[in-house]
Amino acid sequence: MNQPVQPKVVIVIFGATGDLAKRKLFPSIYRLYQHGKISKNFAVVGLARREWTDEVLRENVAASIGEAVSPDEDLEEFVSHFFYHPFDVTDDSSYQGLDHLLKNLEGQYDTEGNRIFYLAMAPNFFGTIANKLKEYGLENSDGWSRLVIEKPFGHNLESAKELNNQIRSAFNEDQIYRIDHYLGKQMVQNIEVIRFANGIFEHLWNNRFISNIQITSSEVLGVEERARYYDNSGATRDMVQNHILQMVALLLMEPPIKLSTDEIRSEKIKVLRAIRPLDKNEISNSFIRGQYGSGEINGEAVPSYREEAEELADSNTETFVAGKLLIDNYRWAGVPIYIRTGKRMTGKSTKIVIEFKDIPMNLYYKKDNDRNPNLLSINIQPNEGITLGLNARKSSEGALAEPIQLAYNLDETSGINTPEAYERLLYDCMIGDATNFTHWDEVALSWKFVDSILGVWSEEKADFPNYKSGSMGPKAADELLEKDGFHWWEV
Numbered sequence: 001m002n003q004p005v006q007p008k009v010v011i012v013i014f015g016a017t018g019d020l021a022k023r024k025l026f027p028s029i030y031r032l033y034q035h036g037k038i039s040k041n042f043a044v045v046g047l048a049r050r051e052w053t054d055e056v057l058r059e060n061v062a063a064s065i066g067e068a069v070s071p072d073e074d075l076e077e078f079v080s081h082f083f084y085h086p087f088d089v090t091d092d093s094s095y096q097g098l099d100h101l102l103k104n105l106e107g108q109y110d111t112e113g114n115r116i117f118y119l120a121m122a123p124n125f126f127g128t129i130a131n132k133l134k135e136y137g138l139e140n141s142d143g144w145s146r147l148v149i150e151k152p153f154g155h156n157l158e159s160a161k162e163l164n165n166q167i168r169s170a171f172n173e174d175q176i177y178r179i180d181h182y183l184g185k186q187m188v189q190n191i192e193v194i195r196f197a198n199g200i201f202e203h204l205w206n207n208r209f210i211s212n213i214q215i216t217s218s219e220v221l222g223v224e225e226r227a228r229y230y231d232n233s234g235a236t237r238d239m240v241q242n243h244i245l246q247m248v249a250l251l252l253m254e255p256p257i258k259l260s261t262d263e264i265r266s267e268k269i270k271v272l273r274a275i276r277p278l279d280k281n282e283i284s285n286s287f288i289r290g291q292y293g294s295g296e297i298n299g300e301a302v303p304s305y306r307e308e309a310e311e312l313a314d315s316n317t318e319t320f321v322a323g324k325l326l327i328d329n330y331r332w333a334g335v336p337i338y339i340r341t342g343k344r345m346t347g348k349s350t351k352i353v354i355e356f357k358d359i360p361m362n363l364y365y366k367k368d369n370d371r372n373p374n375l376l377s378i379n380i381q382p383n384e385g386i387t388l389g390l391n392a393r394k395s396s397e398g399a400l401a402e403p404i405q406l407a408y409n410l411d412e413t414s415g416i417n418t419p420e421a422y423e424r425l426l427y428d429c430m431i432g433d434a435t436n437f438t439h440w441d442e443v444a445l446s447w448k449f450v451d452s453i454l455g456v457w458s459e460e461k462a463d464f465p466n467y468k469s470g471s472m473g474p475k476a477a478d479e480l481l482e483k484d485g486f487h488w489w490e491v
C-alpha cells in the first residue's frame, strides 16, 4: 500500500480551550498521527485567553483523546507537539508574540513554513483574526498558509458577504477552507462515487425515471447548551443553508469533466443556481416550519423548546423545517426534492431516499394502490451504507411480488458526527485539497435561497409549538408530500 502524503505543518488553533477543539480537533489530529497521515514534523499551537500552560493544554489533549488510545501507545510523544500561548484575538500585542513562537517552532520541527490557522471561535471574531494575521504578516510565511473557518458563515447573505469581504482582503479564495462537516462524512463523499461509478444508477438519474428525492436529517437531541446560538439561528440556518443544500448539490449535479476541485464546485454551483426561486405564496405552500413541544423520547419525558432555557420562553425560532425544492434544469424539471430536518424527533438519522418511477403496469401487485416503488437509500448515518429496494417473489407459493432489500453497510462504527469527518477534512486541508470545502459562490447562493424563506417567516409569528418531541415533525410536513401523491419513507 502506498504511504500517504505526510504534510509538514504548524496548526494554529484559535479557541483551543473550547468545545470544538476538545471534542473534534484534538481527537482528529491524533487519528491523523495514528494513521500515519501527519509526519513527525508537526506542531500544534493552542490559543485562547485562559492562562493555561503547555502542560495544561497537553493534559487536556490527552484527556480528549482518551478512548482512542490503545494501551501500548505512547501519548507522551504525541502531546509533546502541542504548545499553548495565552492570546486575546482583539489585542494587537498577542499577534506579535505569536509570530515569534511560530518561527521558533518552524525551526524546531522543520515544518517548511506551512501554516494552518483554524478558527474554532465565535464567528464574530473571524474577520478580525483574518485581518490581524495579514497585518502582522503571519500568513506570509516561507511555505503555504491556509485559513480554516467554522460555521456559521454569516447570518444571512448580507452578513456573509461582509464577512467574506473581510476575509478576502487578507486571504485568497484558494487559501480559505470553509468547513461543512457533512462534506467530511464518508457517505456524503460516496454520493459522487455511487452516481458516477455505476451505470445502473447514472443512466436513470433524471426526471424520466426518478419520481422524487427525499433528504431527512433528524435529531433526537434538543438545543442542549447552545440555546443562545441556536435561538438566533434556527433549523433553516443551522442545517439547510449548509449541510442539506450541499447534499442537494452533490445529488443533482452533472458529472464533472474531471474530479478536480474546480470542476466539481462548478457543477455544484449550477445546481444551486437552478433552484427555483419562490414567491411568498409558494413559500407558504411548500415550506413548513415547526418547533418542538414537550414529549417523550426513549421512555423519558423531555421539555418543550420554550422550556429549555429562560430566554426561549417566547421564542419564534423553528427547530424543524420541511420543504419542497424544484430544480429548473433539463435533468430535474418536475422532480420534487423534499427536505426535512429537526431537533427532538423520533430518531437520529440522516438519509437520502431516491424514489424511482413506477413501471406502467405492474402485473404482480395485489391491488392497484399497493405500490412498492424501487428505492435507493443512501444512509449517511448511522448504519452508513446503501440499500436498494426491489420487488421479488419471496416464497414459491403465489405469483405476487414483495419488497426485498439489497444492502451494503460500511464497516464503520463511527456513530454520529465523530472525528472521522474532521479527520478527513483536516487532512484534505493539509494536502491542499479544497474539494470538500464550500466555495464562496455556494455559500452565497445557499444564503440567497434560505433568506427568501426566512424573510417571509419573519413577517408572521408562528403558532408554536406544533410538534411533539419524539415525533417526526408537524402534520403539515406529511401533507406537503401527500398533496403530490407521495409520503415520507421511513428513516
Ligand SMILES: NC(=O)C1=CN([C@@H]2O[C@H](COP(=O)(O)OP(=O)(O)OC[C@H]3O[C@@H](n4cnc5c(N)ncnc54)[C@H](OP(=O)(O)O)[C@@H]3O)[C@@H](O)[C@H]2O)C=CC1
Pocket: 014, 015, 016, 017, 018, 019, 020, 021, 023, 047, 048, 049, 050, 087, 088, 089, 090, 119, 120, 121, 122, 123, 150, 151, 152
Ligand atoms: N462545538 C461544536 O460541536 C461545534 C462548533 N462549531 C463552531 O466552532 C466555533 C467554536 O465553537 P465552540 O468550540 O463550541 O465554542 P466555545 O465557546 O466552546 O469556545 C470558544 C473559544 O474561544 C475562545 N475565546 C473567546 N473569546 C476569545 C478572545 N477574545 N480571544 C481568544 N480566545 C477567545 C474561548 O477561550 P477563552 O475563554 O479561554 O478565551 C474558547 O476557547 C463556533 O464558530 C461554532 O459555531 C461548529 C460546529 C460544531
Ligand SMILES: O=C1O[C@H](COP(=O)(O)O)[C@@H](O)[C@H](O)[C@H]1O
Pocket: 219, 238, 239, 350, 416, 417, 418
Ligand atoms: O452543524 C450542525 O450539525 C449538527 C448535526 O450534525 P451531525 O453530524 O450530528 O448530523 C447539529 O446538531 C447542529 O445543531 C448543527 O450546528
